Amino acid sequence: MCYAIPGKVLEAQGNTAIIEYFGEKKKVRNDFFALSVGEYVYAQGGFIIQKISLSEALSILETWKELFFRLQEVDRELVQKETKTLYQKANSVRHKYHGNSCCVHGIIEFSNYCQCDCLYCGIRKSNTSVFRYRMAPEEITRSVEYAVKTLGFKALVLQSGEASWYTLEQLLAIVKEIQEKFPCLIILSIGEREIQVYEKLYQAGCRGVLLRFESSNSSIYEKMRPGHKLAERMDLIKKLKNIGYLIMSGFLIGLPGQTEQDIVEDLKVTDSLGVEMFSFGPFIPHPNTPLAKAPKPRMDVVLNTIAQARIKYPEAKILATTALESLGEKNALRLGLMAGANSLMVNVTPEKYRQFYEIYPQRIGVNEKTEERIPSLLKLLHSLGRAPTDLGL
Numbered sequence: 001m002c003y004a005i006p007g008k009v010l011e012a013q014g015n016t017a018i019i020e021y022f023g024e025k026k027k028v029r030n031d032f033f034a035l036s037v038g039e040y041v042y043a044q045g046g047f048i049i050q051k052i053s054l055s056e057a058l059s060i061l062e063t064w065k066e067l068f069f070r071l072q073e074v075d076r077e078l079v080q081k082e083t084k085t086l087y088q089k090a091n092s093v094r095h096k097y098h099g100n101s102c103c104v105h106g107i108i109e110f111s112n113y114c115q116c117d118c119l120y121c122g123i124r125k126s127n128t129s130v131f132r133y134r135m136a137p138e139e140i141t142r143s144v145e146y147a148v149k150t151l152g153f154k155a156l157v158l159q160s161g162e163a164s165w166y167t168l169e170q171l172l173a174i175v176k177e178i179q180e181k182f183p184c185l186i187i188l189s190i191g192e193r194e195i196q197v198y199e200k201l202y203q204a205g206c207r208g209v210l211l212r213f214e215s216s217n218s219s220i221y222e223k224m225r226p227g228h229k230l231a232e233r234m235d236l237i238k239k240l241k242n243i244g245y246l247i248m249s250g251f252l253i254g255l256p257g258q259t260e261q262d263i264v265e266d267l268k269v270t271d272s273l274g275v276e277m278f279s280f281g282p283f284i285p286h287p288n289t290p291l292a293k294a295p296k297p298r299m300d301v302v303l304n305t306i307a308q309a310r311i312k313y314p315e316a317k318i319l320a321t322t323a324l325e326s327l328g329e330k331n332a333l334r335l336g337l338m339a340g341a342n343s344l345m346v347n348v349t350p351e352k353y354r355q356f357y358e359i360y361p362q363r364i365g366v367n368e369k370t371e372e373r374i375p376s377l378l379k380l381l382h383s384l385g386r387a388p389t390d391l392g393l
């Protein structure tokens with residue numbers, strides 16, 4: 001499976017390298033490997049995450065060769081010359097700045113225990129009707145092995161509710177095993193932990209953090225997340241950025257009390273945090289939360305936000321989220337990708353746990369086997385001329 005194209009090393013010096021794919025050169029960071037010119041590697045999010053043998057690289061490049069240029073052609077044809085609508089304009093900006101590459105990350109939701117009581121969230125601690133699970137460290141690494149070795153993922157988000165049950169030592173052991181045996185870009189999504197925990201995990205090899213600030217309006221934030229302060233969340237995100245992590249962050253669209261102006265501000269704040277990948281999606285009410293009766297936002301509000309983000313912040317990667325797809329309208333993912341989004345995530349949590357990570361009801365992908373979901377996503381991406389790959393910075 002290919003979620004990245006092998007790159008050939010043209011130059012390697014200290015922590016940086018220049019790699020080349022089908023004539024395109026990219027500058028990437030090399031924190032983990034001894035590299036020689038002529039070797040082949042995989043890069044994700046601007047980091048080299050795997051070295052691969054010459055024979056493997058050549059055979060994968062052979063399968064990509066024709067497809068790569070054909071996909072570019074399809075993408076070019078779908079980009080309108082005259083950009084009449086907001087979405088067409090956003091799509092042409094996406095094409096100009098990012099070409100046809102689309103990041104496809106896997107996500108493993110390894111525990112739904114959470115000590116927070118966010119009003120919007122189905123796994124809030126006060127929801128006693130959800131079955132709670134914790135995957136054992138061996139189960140987590142086995143799932144990573146499957147996602148990397150069998151499914152071909154090169155970047156994985158490890159997500160859980162916020163809980164300190166997993167000790168730093170356990171997390172480090174998991175990360176070290178992944179680094180050694182199933183190398184990939186490891187992205188943490190474990191909520192607010194001490195900065196030292198994040199520092200150690202960075203040293204162990206993690207390079208990404210997914211942590212939304214949820215709302216940049218402090219009165220909404222503090223109402224929605226009892227006991228939490230927006231300034232502390234922001235401060236943590238800034239510190240994570242300073243450590244060197246790639247940051248994925250964003251907000252919820254449609255929280256009670258949120259105005260259009262709040263969304264504009266949320267986008268501005270996402271950008272000002274130096275976020276590499278914008279992750280914002282609709283709030284979907286969960287029946288066992290205080291917001292059970294709150295309305296979900298309209299689909300066009302979410303699509304307009306994607307388009308505005310793309311036009312104002314052209315260099316950012318923008319996720320088409322599972323929540324967007326779960327709003328209940330057909331072709332949501334396609335529409336998101338045609339309104340400026342260029343990244344998506346695939347749920348690779350073991351099927352027996354998936355339904356319990358119920359942050360909101362009727363999540364897309366919960367009742368579908370990963371082995372079926374991946375080909376259908378690839379088919380969609382190919383129909384839009386997108387290469388399911390991340391070509392680095």
Ligand code: SAH
Nearest residue numbers: 120121160161162190191212283284359360
């Ligand atoms: N503990 C991690 C992961 C939290 S769950 C952390 O704190 O970052 C991941 C995301 O799900 C949250 O950041 C939130 O934005 C989203 N989420 C929670 N409840 C939701 C709902 N009802 N509708 C849509 N998204 C929701």
